[in-house]
Amino acid sequence: MPPIGEIIRNSQIWKSVFRHPMPVDRRNRIVVMLTNFFLHLHPVSIQKQGIALSYTWCMGGVTFFLFLVETVTGVLLMFYYRPTLEWAFHDILSLRDDTSLGILREIHRWGAHAMVITVWLHMYRVFLTGSYKPPREFNWVVGVILLLLTLLLSFTGYLLPWDQLAIWAITVGSNMARATPFLGHEGPGAQLLQLDGVKMITDGSDARFGLLGARFVGEETLNRFYVLHCVAIPLAVSLLLAIHFWRVRKDGGISGPM
């Protein structure tokens, strides 16, 4: 009888999924890159310098990996968490005290911190290698938006445990919006926006109100941040990541000396 591995690899199911033998020879190592959906992000061959850890630090890749970890652990956390004043804190408590495999929240939180750090390091390396220079200018811009979204992801998530740490950090952070020029009710120029002597920008209609959905961090804010954190921003990040990776390829692969 042939070895079990061979039986599996010769089965119709295996062949229907992979359509080529194991990538052990040159031909099949090329074929695997071309036919596998996940691997086709990559080129078939690449300059040695472009994969040197000492060059890229693999930081973009690490950031992407952390994003995936956050997505998976985030979905699992959503199973246990209800974004209402009544339940939010309570659900986090029971997640800590009664749930088996109780490191879900830890992985999610430390992964988020780590992602903020690695995205900075990635930007740092892209800058230090001058990789934003033509033809990669636009991908740098996409990257800056990704950086901003990463911070916003982390910021919106910070509120969800609904403990003292959470609401006061978000209060401090969002208080600034009240001073937005023209659009914050304590911002310079806001008084100029008047209609027939009625102020258009008040604490019930300014930028901070738009962010919080209320005059202070409350139930509406929790709901708003929950939706932003779990749906809107991840979707935007995913789209931008697709563009980011596509552009890395289209701009000629990882940068290197001309």
Add this chain to the structure above:
Amino acid sequence: MHVSQAEFLEGISGFLGSYYLALGAMNAIAALYVWSSLKKNGLALCWLILALLFVIISPLAYSGRPELIQFISMPESIRNFVDQYMATAFVYSTVTLLSLVVLYQFREFFVKPVVAWLMLNAALLVMGLSMADSDFAAIVTKPDNVPIVAMVFLLGYFTWLATYKAVQNDQRMAQGLEPLEALDQEKVLVWPDLVYIEMICMVVLTAVLILWAIGLKAPLEEAASGVKTPNPSKAPWYFLGLQEMLVYFDPWMAGVVLPSLVVFGLMAIPYLDFNKAGNGYYTINQRKFAYSIFQIGFLEMWVTLIILGTFLRGPNWNFFGPYEFWDAHKVEALNNVNLSEYFWVRGIGTALPKAPEGAGAGTTLLYIVWRELPGILLVFGYLAVMPPLMAMTVFRKFFVRMGFIRFMVMSNLLLMMGLLPLKMVLRWTINLKYIINIPEYFLNL
């Protein structure tokens, strides 16, 4: 919250002991590497001795006994000196900036592996010695602060790595050789060469995350309460640089205008940097200007301020030394003075101009402008006169290469970036509060 010194040492001893063991292991591995791969026996011996020293002090830490741990604590005199004489934003900023300048100027010396390794050991040792101080430990080991400690070391490592490669490349290119990256142009297949690296990275990262998650619990404080304000109230750590700017600016600048300009300025970098050299390899000499501006912005004005905001700002956002207890009753005398007051009251010796009782809105506004005229002129001069001045003097070549619009964008971004250090220095030297102070319209600068 205040535990006795003995209890504190008891609690931290396990961590400290393992910490020194880890440092010992780290140096032993270095010794092994230097001996077997680099064949430098003398150096290997040095690292081995260092490793032994760390291993020897680890039982002192494990003991948890005050009379033993005092040998591996930061001496009281140093701690007091740091807390008393160095614990101001002025000293902190000056010292960090000067250190960066020195590191940059003498980078060829500091990137030498031996020197860098010694600096790493020194930093880790200072860290260990300081951990025996309860006030230091309390802040550094707050769960949410642990990542920042990690970030400091990661940034240090990667800055060293990049500078090391840049120095090598710059030396090579000075001799007319290509940068090192150009030697690796040979093509390899992504499967297996890259795919395997990615796989290993993922496995290692997963392991790190799981260990981290087991070892350190995510913080959870009391249930949210809208009436009990904690002191200090801090934004999430990555925004603490912005919160620190609140010391010098009103929220509309620190929280809205300057952060927006940071984002905009970052996006603008590729379109402003017209220097074609230094694309795709590490170098400093070929792009000194871009490099220095970026490093001042990133290392000095972003990262350093975050560290300041996280570790050294306590209740009421007062500055606390690293070994100082966060006393909520500490008072700092604040007698900051506005520019208009300097000008009218102290300079000319009259009262601040004020519209007569019952004056109309227009007249009142005129009086306000008159009152704030010195500041308005100063700011106007800064933003409108400086760019042409820069274009005609130090940046003449830039202006010619960049054209009008790009040069205006760059110079204005630089000037806005310069506002923060300017305002800091004015605060530290003459206690200046606002250059322009129009609270009537929430316009304070």
